[in-house]
Amino acid sequence: MVSRLSAKSEEETEEVHKPSKATQLFIAWRKLKKSKLAVIGGGIVLVFLLVALLAPIIAPYNPRQINQGMEKLPPSTKFWLGTDNLGRDVFSWIVWGARTSLYVGFSAVLIELLVGLSIGMIAGYFGGIIDEILMRITDVVLCLPTIILLIVVLSMFEERGIHTTIIVMGFLGWPFMARVVRSAFLSLRESTYVEAATSMGATNWRIILHHILPNTLSTIIVLVTMDLPWYIFYEATLTFLGFGDPLTVSWGILMEVGRPYLRTAWWITTFPGLAIFFASVGFNIFGDGLRYALDVKTRG
Amino acid sequence: MPLRTYIIRRLLIMVPTFFLVTALVFTLIHLAPGDPALLLLVMGGKPGTSSESVEAVKEELGIGKPVYVRYVMWLGKFLRGDLGSSYITGQPTIRMITDRLWWTLELMMVTVTVSLVLAVVLGVIAAVKHPSLIDAGTSLLAVVGYSLPSFWISLELLLVFSFLLGWFPSFGARTHGTTFPSFLDALLDHLRHLALPVISLTVGWVAYDFRLVRSSMLEVLGQDYIVTARAKGLKERVVIYKHALRNALLPLVTSLGYTVGFLLGGAVVIETIFSWPGLGKFAVDAALRRDYFPLLGFSAIIAMMVLLANLCADIAYAIVDPRIRYD
Numbered sequence: 001m002v003s004r005l006s007a008k009s010e011e012e013t014e015e016v017h018k019p020s021k022a023t024q025l026f027i028a029w030r031k032l033k034k035s036k037l038a039v040i041g042g043g044i045v046l047v048f049l050l051v052a053l054l055a056p057i058i059a060p061y062n063p064r065q066i067n068q069g070m071e072k073l074p075p076s077t078k079f080w081l082g083t084d085n086l087g088r089d090v091f092s093w094i095v096w097g098a099r100t101s102l103y104v105g106f107s108a109v110l111i112e113l114l115v116g117l118s119i120g121m122i123a124g125y126f127g128g129i130i131d132e133i134l135m136r137i138t139d140v141v142l143c144l145p146t147i148i149l150l151i152v153v154l155s156m157f158e159e160r161g162i163h164t165t166i167i168v169m170g171f172l173g174w175p176f177m178a179r180v181v182r183s184a185f186l187s188l189r190e191s192t193y194v195e196a197a198t199s200m201g202a203t204n205w206r207i208i209l210h211h212i213l214p215n216t217l218s219t220i221i222v223l224v225t226m227d228l229p230w231y232i233f234y235e236a237t238l239t240f241l242g243f244g245d246p247l248t249v250s251w252g253i254l255m256e257v258g259r260p261y262l263r264t265a266w267w268i269t270t271f272p273g274l275a276i277f278f279a280s281v282g283f284n285i286f287g288d289g290l291r292y293a294l295d296v297k298t299r300g
Numbered sequence: 301m302p303l304r305t306y307i308i309r310r311l312l313i314m315v316p317t318f319f320l321v322t323a324l325v326f327t328l329i330h331l332a333p334g335d336p337a338l339l340l341l342v343m344g345g346k347p348g349t350s351s352e353s354v355e356a357v358k359e360e361l362g363i364g365k366p367v368y369v370r371y372v373m374w375l376g377k378f379l380r381g382d383l384g385s386s387y388i389t390g391q392p393t394i395r396m397i398t399d400r401l402w403w404t405l406e407l408m409m410v411t412v413t414v415s416l417v418l419a420v421v422l423g424v425i426a427a428v429k430h431p432s433l434i435d436a437g438t439s440l441l442a443v444v445g446y447s448l449p450s451f452w453i454s455l456e457l458l459l460v461f462s463f464l465l466g467w468f469p470s471f472g473a474r475t476h477g478t479t480f481p482s483f484l485d486a487l488l489d490h491l492r493h494l495a496l497p498v499i500s501l502t503v504g505w506v507a508y509d510f511r512l513v514r515s516s517m518l519e520v521l522g523q524d525y526i527v528t529a530r531a532k533g534l535k536e537r538v539v540i541y542k543h544a545l546r547n548a549l550l551p552l553v554t555s556l557g558y559t560v561g562f563l564l565g566g567a568v569v570i571e572t573i574f575s576w577p578g579l580g581k582f583a584v585d586a587a588l589r590r591d592y593f594p595l596l597g598f599s600a601i602i603a604m605m606v607l608l609a610n611l612c613a614d615i616a617y618a619i620v621d622p623r624i625r626y627d
Contacts, residue, residue: 037440140320143606144599145565148583152599153328155587233449237569240451242588255452262455263463270459273452280447288443 028218031293038289044282052099059092063249072265082267084257090267094275097251101232101279104166104250108231109224111170116177117220123178124185125208135182138175146172147237154243161245165238169231177223184216218294225287229280236276251276306618314607319375321603325596326371378600384593386586393597396582401601403473404571404578408563410498412556415505420549422506423513427548428540430518438510445507450566454500454573461496468496471575497574501566505559512555517548550621557613561606 032038051058060080067087075082081090123134141149149172150165157164188194189212197207238244239252246253251272258268290296365373377384383393426435462470469475473493480486520526521544529539568580575581579598586594 037443136317136320140317140324143317143321143561143603143610144325145561145568145602145606147565147568148561148599148602149325149328151568151584151587152325152595155590155595156329229447236449237451241569241572241584255455259455262459266459269452269455273449273455276449276452277447280449281444284443284447 028293028295032289035289035292037285038293041282041285041287041289044278045286048098048279048282049102051095052102055096055099059089059095061089061092063088063093063096064247065089072261072268074265075267081271082265084254084268085261085265090254090271093249093254094251094272096249097254097272097275098279100162100248100250101235101276104162104169104235105228105231107166108170108173108235109228111167112173112177112227113220113224115171116174117181119174120178120181121185121208121213124182125189125204125212127186127189131182134178138178141172142175147234150234150238151241151243154238160243162235162248162250165235165244169234173227173231177220177227180219180223181216184219185212188212188215219296222287222291222294222296225283225290229283229287232279232283233276236272303615303618307615310611310614314611318603318607321607322375322378322596322600323371325599325603326374327367329592329596330367330370374596378597383597383600386591386594388589388591393594396594397579397597397601400577400579400582403576404564404567404580407494407497407501407567407571407576407578408560410494411501411505411563414498415502415509416552416556418502418506419509419513420545420552423510423517424540424545426510426514427517427521430514435514439514442507442510442514445503446511448503450500450504451569451573453503454496454570457496457500458573469493470496473577493574497570497576500570500573501563504566505563508559509552509555512552513548516551517544520544520548523547550617553620554613554617557609557611557616560609561602564602564605 032042065088067083067089070079070083070087071085073079073083073087079089079091081094083089084093119134119138123131150168153168153172154160154165157168194207194211197211202211235244235250236252236255239248239250240256240259242256244250244253244256246256254272255269258265258272262269374384381394383397385392386396389396422438426438429435458470461467469492474486474490475493478489480489526539526544529543530536534543564580567576567578568583570576571578571580572584579601583595583598585591586598
């Protein structure tokens with residue numbers, strides 16, 4: 001009881017002496033550093049980024065290079081994680097696959113961000129009938145499970161490649177982002193500083209871009225961090241199920257390739273799966289830490 | 301608003317939403333560049349197709365007509381229970397779906413039950429022991445479980461428990477070609493087939509539900525009425541199970557309804573790996589072959605299931621938490 005009361009008064013004083021943006025960032029950074037899990041998660045993400053960036057240096061072979069007579073070799077000093085059914089080096093494939101996965105994750109999140117932010121901003125700021133229509137559309141898109149929607153839509157595309165997958169994922173993944181942004185806008189719209197800006201004759205766009213958007217930034221950052229591993233996971237799942245381009249150097253493709261040989265060559269499927277796991281654990285833990293540090297609630 | 305009015309209102313909202321969802325899927329499918337190609341591929345599966353049958357298919361698909369006309373054509377048939385038939389097997393879609401629905405429902409129900417029981421038990425323990433090593437350990441495990449790709453888990457399970465140890469069968473829902481001496485043997489055989497798919501799906505769900513139970517339990521345990529209950533001198537067990545847990549489970553009730561969609565999505569992948577004879581495998585096969593009508597029918601049925609589940613969640617929530625009705 002006592003602690004609750006004091007927590008409340010702390011909140012109130014914060015309202016009065018609102019720390020500057022730089023101080024807020026500093027506090028968030030300090031909280032982030034203090035959380036062991038966030039540091040571990042951030043470390044994994046960093047390793048992942050470095051591997052993707054330095055792929056040409058790290059990978060000992062060209063991942064596409066087919067080595068006849070060296071098919072399905074178990075892990076050894078020559079091929080660290082073994083070779084696949086065409087004699088391609090699994091380790092090199094995974095290293096280059098990190099690049100593909102990151103590319104997929106970031107591009108899909110970017111599309112999601114553009115679509116979700118625009119729809120959420122418009123719905124939350126203007127409200128009324130526009131909000132009603134946009135939110136009904138959001139409900140409808142949310143109604144079908146993402147992976148099923150992806151499969152149905154992707155199946156109809158003539159060209160199955162990584163870009164088709166990215167675009168379809170990004171354009172179907174926005175509803176949640178839109179909802180969260182909308183609810184943030186709904187509450188910020190009523191704040192005194194927006195009222196002040198309106199009274200000084202600021203235009204709608206100025207208020208949206210300069211006053212409300214910067215204040216939703218932490219929510220958006222957290223959402224993006226938490227959505228990114230989902231796109232990596234979806235891309236892997238889709239390519240694993242056969243909706244990808246078999247020539248893409250991606251983790252999902254390697255797992256699809258290795259699936260028939262699970263009994264005799266377990267390494268082809270096991271290692272790319274571990275890579276997906278580490279990438280998503282890294283982003284998930286880091287996202288959790290960020291959410292805590294930036295004090296964000298991710299409920300739409 | 302009385303409960304009955306609320307339910308009726310929610311049911312009425314469901315109807316336009318259903319039309320919108322199917323319209324959306326329909327439009328998305330037709331937005332994809334490959335409409336004439338669709339026909340070619342559909343016919344390409346059968347060599348020696350006569351021009352008459354091509355014309356018949358064109359007529360059925362409504363090729364050349366605007367998308368909304370085709371949608372209305374499809375919807376009209378749908379409402380009469382005609383979901384078209386597969387171009388590959390010639391079977392009516394509705395038969396294909398009803399034959400497989402049960403298997404998917406079984407997989408989902410068993411997964412939900414197992415995950416819920418485990419998640420509630422572990423979640424309560426973690427929240428009550430917060431902060432402690434047990435709490436930190438289970439929470440870390442939850443992040444791991446949450447991040448493990450289900451299709452990878454199932455492949456590893458297959459490798460270890462089916463191929464190496466031979467404890468569980470690797471595909472299907474029952475052993476074909478064997479007659480079982482008794483019902484019990486048949487059931488046991490079925491359960492052995494069920495084990496690996498359920499475990500693969502459960503890992504992620506336990507982790508997800510656990511996080512929900514734990515955080516909601518932690519929140520409830522900090523409430524004033526828990527302090528009151530303790531101050532009254534009630535036993536800790538009564539405080540936790542009677543006062544705290546009942547309220548902490550509320551968010552789980554809604555989440556259950558809203559996660560049906562995700563569960564179905566997960567089932568799609570797992571069913572494909574284990575050749576489980578359910579809707580998921582059917583959908584992937586239909587999608588890979590671009591089997592038009594089964595795919596549309598499947599999407600419509602899934603949308604209906606998700607909408608119904610959401611409705612149930614809302615009603616359940618309105619019953620357990622009467623405040624919600626006045627929103």
